[in-house]
Each structure stands twice: as C-alpha cells, then as structure tokens.
Amino acid sequence: MPTSTHTENSSRRAESQQDAFATAWAEWHDAHERHRADPHGFLAVTHLHWLGAEPARLDGVPGTWRVEDDAVRLVLGPGESLQRDGRELNPEGGATVELGPIAERDGINLTAGDTVVELAKRGGEYIVRPRHPGNPLLMEYRGTPAYAPDGTVSLDFNWAVNPPCAYTDLATCPLPPAENRLPVPVEAGEKTPTDRQDA
Numbered sequence: 407m408p409t410s411t412h413t414e415n416s417s418r419r420a421e422s423q424q425d426a427f428a429t430a431w432a433e434w435h436d437a438h439e440r441h442r443a444d445p446h447g448f449l450a451v452t453h454l455h456w457l458g459a460e461p462a463r464l465d466g467v468p469g470t471w472r473v474e475d476d477a478v479r480l481v482l483g484p485g486e487s488l489q490r491d492g493r494e495l496n497p498e499g500g501a502t503v504e505l506g507p508i509a510e511r512d513g514i515n516l517t518a519g520d521t522v523v524e525l526a527k528r529g530g531e532y533i534v535r536p537r538h539p540g541n542p543l544l545m546e547y548r549g550t551p552a553y554a555p556d557g558t559v560s561l562d563f564n565w566a567v568n569p570p571c572a573y574t575d576l577a578t579c580p581l582p583p584a585e586n587r588l589p590v591p592v593e594a595g596e597k598t599p600t601d602r603q604d605a
Contacts, residue, residue, distance in 0.1 A: 431555045443547055445539035446522040452541050457532040466536035467523050473532050477506035478525060489517040508532070566595025574603040 443449060455464045461472040461481070468486035472479050480503045482488060482496040488503075489495060495503050495516075505525055508514065513526030524535040570577035 428555050435552060439549055442550070443544065445544070446537040447544075448537075449544040449547055450522075450537040450539055450541045452521075452536050452538050453534075455534040457534060464534055464536075466521065466538070467534060468518055471534060477504050478508075478532055479504055487518060488523070490514070492517075506532070563592050563594035566592075568596050568599055572599050573601065 441447065453464070453466045455462075455467075455471075457471055457473045457478060459473055461470045463470055468482060468488055470481040470483075480488075480495075482501045482503065484499040486496055487494065495501060505514065508525065508527045510527050510530065513524055516523040516525065518536075520538060520540070522537045524533075524537060526533055526535070569579040569581070571579040571581070
C-alpha cells in the first residue's frame with residue numbers, strides 16, 4: 407500500500423536523522439569534555455590573584471608582582487624561573503620584567519615548571535591565574551553528567567522583546583555574550599528601538 411510505504415520510509419528517515427544527531431552530539435560532548443579536562447584548562451586553576459599597585463608575592467607563581475602605568479612589573483629573584491614562549495625571563499638569576507599593556511579580555515601565558523601562569527585583564531584589572539595539572543579538582547574530575555539528546559525543538563521569536571538597556575545606558579541588564587549570534591537573520595519580535603537615551 408503506497409500510504410503505508412510512505413509512512414514507513416518517513417519513519418526510517420526520521421530515525422536515521424535522530425541517530426546521526428545523537429552520534430554528532432556524543433562526538434561534540436566527548437570533545438568538550440577533553441577540552442574541559444585539559445592539563446592546563448580551567449579545572450587546573452589553583453589560584454586567582456587580582457594585582458594592585460603594591461608589590462605582592464603570589465601563591466603558586468614565582469616573583470613579586472605589581473601594576474604600574476597599565477603594565478605589570480615583575481621582579482624575579484635568584485633561583486626563580488619563568489618563561490615566555492620558551493624564553494627564560496630570569497637568565498641572570500635576578501631580573502625585573504615588564505609585561506603589557508594587555509587589552510581587555512586578552513592575556514598571555516607564562517610557564518613556571520609544570521605550571522602555566524595566565525596573566526590577563528578582566529574588568530580593567532590585571533589578574534594572575536596559575537594552572538597546574540596536579541590541581542585536585544582536575545585530578546579528581548570524573549566528567550560532567552548530561553542529558554541524552556530528546557530530538558528537535560521549536561523556538562518562537564515572536565515573543566522577543568528589548569531589555570531596558572536597549573533604551574538607556576542608565577539601565578543594567580544581564581546580556582548574552584556578543585559571540586552568541588545566529589548565522590541567519592531573525593525577522594520576528596521587536597526591532598532595534600528608534601528612541602534611545604545615552605548616558
């Protein structure tokens with residue numbers, strides 16, 4: 407019967423598509439887990455240090471650190487080793503190093519033995535985050551549970567509205583990061599406001 411055959415073929419196609427999606431999802435999730443468990447990834451972060459104008463010794467990293475003129479001044483003493491791109495920053499056993507300026511949301515990685523020392527700028531401030539593969543959180547990490555993929559869903563953008571900060575700089579709104587963009591235009595919901603008050 408033609409109708410029965412058509413229904414069976416459609417059902418097989420749907421199952422095949424679901425199987426392909428489940429396989430692609432599993433591959434993506436496995437890759438994400440490997441990235442998360444990288445020896446110098448976020449699970450390896452041992453400390454978070456906010457730098458200031460006063461010289462400070464920091465747990466997990468060599469040297470004395472401070473901020474001056476939007477750059478980081480680092481003093482390394484005898485026996486303290488720190489490398490940048492494979493080059494020793496303290497070859498003579500005592501050195502003062504200037505790092506930066508660094509742009510907002512940017513950073514550089516330094517190396518001290520097995521530790522990767524991340525120097526970055528967040529919110530206009532300099533931070534230092536040492537990452538060591540022996541960090542207990544990383545060593546004891548057993549993976550993140552996730553739901554199996556339950557098929558496709560429909561998103562109705564007709565209900566999309568502008569938050570208050572679309573109209574004035576005096577409002578504060580939780581916004582998604584700028585990189586969260588769809589590769590296609592969404593011609594539904596509210597458009598960009600025509601009236602706006604700048605701070």
